[in-house]
Amino acid sequence: MPERIGSISELRSAYRHGGLTPTELAEQVLAGLSGADGGPVWITTVPAGQLLARAERLAATADPATLPLYGIPFAVKDNIDVAGMTTTAGCPDFGYSAVEDAPVVRRLLDAGALLVGKTNLDQFATGLTGSRSPYGSCASVFGGGLISGGSSSGSAVAVAAGQVSFALGTDTAGSGRVPAALNGIVGLKPTRGLLSTAGVVPACRSLDCVSVFATDVADAVDVLHAARGVSAADPWGRPLPAERVVARMPGTLRLGVPRAEDLEFFGDAGQAVRFAAGVQALRGLVGQVGSVPLQSFLEAGELLYQGPWVAERLAGLDGFLREHPEAVLPVTRGVLETGRRYDAIDVFRGQHRLRELRAQVDQLWHEVDVLVVPTVGTTFTLAEVAEDPIGRNTALGRYTQFANLLDLAAVTVPNGFTAAGRPASLTLLGPAFSDTTMARLAAAFTTATRTVPETTAPAAAPPGSAQTLIAVVGRHLAGESRNAELTERGATLAGAARTAPRYRLYRLETADGAGLPGLVRVAEADPDGHPIEVELWRLPVAAVGEVLAGVPAPLSLGWVRLHDGREVLGFLCEAYAVDSGAEDISAAGGWRAYRRAAAQRS
Template sequence: MPDPVGSISDLRSAYRDGSLTPADLAERVLDGLAGRDREPVWISTVPADRLLERARSLSRHGDPALPLYGIPFAVKDNIDVAGLVTTAGCPDFGYLAAQDAPVVRRLLDAGALLVGKTNLDQFATGLTGARSPYGSCQSVFGGGLISGGSSSGSAVAVASGQVSFALGTDTAGSGRVPAALNGIVGLKPTRGLLSTAGVVPACRSLDCVSVFAADVAGAVEVLHAARAVTTADPWGRPLPTEQVAARMPGTLRLGVPDSADLEFFGDTGQEVRFAAGVQRLRTFVGSTRSVPLGAFFDAGDLLYRGPWVAERLVALDDFLRSHPDSVHPVTRAVLETGRRHDAVDAFRGQHRLRELRAQVGRLWQDIDVLVVPTVGTTFTLDEIAEDPIGRNAMLGRYTQFANLLDLAAVTVPNGFTSAGRPASLTLVGPAFTDTTLARLAATLTEGEAPGAAVEVVPAAAELLVAVVGRHLAGESRNAELVGRGAFLVGAARTAPLYRLFRMDTPDGEGLPGLVRVVPDGPAGHSIEVELWRLPAQAVGGLLAGVPAPLSLGWVRLHDGRDVLGFLCEAYATGPPAEDISAAGGWRAYRGAPVRQ
């Protein structure tokens, strides 16, 4: 079995210390693909020479500061990639994509390395991973366990280590159920944060591009690199500025489902694991309360029992009529139920959904986050074949309401049952709470890489501070942080909006100053910083010791977050101050050869 390529943080560390290049990594990826040629994970892959050319170009000319420099990824084959055929899991439907979907282009521009396109439940209709003419993926845990769908190949590609992250789509749970069944993270963003332009529609008003990754930090990095509002996508929405920074777990009110509303379909192992996960969550949040799930379930029922199933025919009706034998029998049966609904049904459904959204909206006045099982039970491929539609509905019980109710969600592993089946849970919140959900998810899962985009935060009364110079670990003023109870979270980089200057000091050591560039001024750089978590009550004492022209202000990180950090007033950056931006950071500058 080929070795896993590694997570985003693993690869970034290897690139930073010079033990790996993107070209080396591409060779490893190709070796891994060759070792899995009988697995139905991939529908198409980037030709080997094209993959190597891209990787070598990154190695020679790419900017290592790019947020996803040299990180291999896959996309579900209902998302367009220029020069590759988009099949949506149906060969006769396939077409050659003329351009990249905007979400793919954003990732490529961020330095990511595209490997190929993955298998799926045909037309993204299903949660099992067993509705594809290209074959059915099994879970990485074996035993004939389904992989989950519809984003089956994307989840397996990440869980098996063939890529570091992958894009899926999620209309009814397709970005969460496969994550649950393969022991990885599945991030279902707020609808519209990731563009659905260039994505074959399943249910256009509800569709959402999702992210699979090995850890929460990696998933959030991909989200921030990929999110953008484009003119090609009328469904796009920006992440409000006030929602970029996550809330601390200790300030959150957790909603736990009423026990009467929990259904595990006789699977006591999943029931036990969910209870254990909830108990663990309670130790991190500020408070908990029981929440009824009736309105959530009623909303979820509208997806396939209401008029939204008819929306699936908008993009596919002509093809379904002209090529009925090209469509998987179960998929065809589901889609054809859409013809039972008329315009009256559509308006009746919208009115009912508005009522349910109002009910759920009142619940959010009392809680900030809801925890639910991702799936109540698991199935093998043989069990799904016995009842493909009924058991698919069981898999979607806790997922299919999310997009109808305009919610964000993050799925994380939650151990294994006594029978060895993977368990997971999902954190759910209102639209645009994505980063807050991710922070809590990272806290729950622990083990996040140092310097990751989401930190494990054990206490509420702390602030994250970005330091750039003499307060760095091992530097002359670091004791001012440590002595106030600060601890190092890890390394990060700013957004490419800053320049770094060295100003003379009497001790000859120099004082670095970070300045944000102005529009129409010199180009900005991405500057290396360290993130330290500092007790809130200690910030005043730290600020009192900061010498002019430095101050504390808001610093934009490469993942889009704004954190407190050291900044410099622009007046101090004129001669004789030295612009050291090209070095990329204070340590890199200090380690550079002495110029004559």
């Protein structure tokens, strides 16, 4: 498996202290792209020689300390212009060769970033599923036939799969947030105008945003600051007011939580449970919490596709659609053609109603500083979307499509996994130019809820795969002495996780003096339970008996509850073994962390 590209902060450290060069990084990127050109994630990649040449020039002429994105690889959604590359917007017959870089791309290149290529999207950025492209349908990195989300499907998957450190998408109705949710990464949708939309094929010009995908919030904010700026070619651009550059502390914020009657999870109890858990975590970070009605937000969102704004989508494509109707996918053409239903009177009526709704929402910002919503109420497979492409697309946009109409800033962050293994996510929303404050709270949330990096997040095994997840805590961890007992039986690493705070970890004495960790579950009411770091491995069901046969007493296989509520098989220790003075190492949080601390003490 190709090596994952690191985050911006990781690569910065490697460049400055670890001896990494941009050329070495470019070679690593190219190895990860082997066979990717023409695949569903990428529409076009930069030729290998060109990427290596830019990396070599960067190494020869620049200092990593002077460029904020020195040697950082990134991707661009293929409705954003890159000089010398074709912009298709997901429609080959529409494609044209861009003469110059979009300003947002140029600023990133000037900051030292390395462009890797252009990514797949729902055609003309119309859709939230990632399945409306003649280049193929992207799937979530979590497998099981789960959609990637759209329209910025390829950009999100490229980041989540570790092919690049960050990517640009666009977001009109949620296209920078839904794909982040379905791939377990961060999606930052800035205030409209902070990132220039010059050189971007318009979806709905008055609402379009360029968005950022990254693996953590700090990276996304770094990209925002490197890329933002007003362009003379962009009449929609707005600068970030100086007084909004510095973020407010989370503890000073008033959090708005939707009323229960306004929340809709489309029968998905797992997503409802995860959202409640996310809200509970946020309660411990903010100053106040209050209930907020969502009716004004939801009604504004309905205007996007059930009001005259769909005619704005048609405005920029009407000529092409009339001349080349066969070049446009039927589902995309059907959405765009609905714009012909509206006349000038409808436009003004829609604008007047939106203004009324915005006034209602603006009043809410006197009572709360930030609103939290689920990013999506439920998830779908590609097969489910194919059964009802319009209805399920509408469900995905329930909590996203009002943001740009109401001039809001938004940050989407992962929120664990449901018991069925589906990714969960939440979105923080605030008034225009609250971007840095939203990001600071989002970063605090991810720190509070994900103490163990989940670089490859666990997902439920696809039906019929005859595999099961098994949680390991000690010598079966990757690189440890007994890991081969798993790999030799066909096990593959599914990711890092942590247990629910219902366990204690002990060091059991062994004949070789190295010690052995024992994980013991405590009573639900025990206040001394801890979350413990584990690795999740996918093991063929047929091999479970062989693994069990090799487990020595006092260890055994049993059911381990994870932090997201799932129960998986795992290595447990019988309680009698820790009653005779075994060292309690729970506070370390895991076996590796304990050994690192012990080594530092010695």
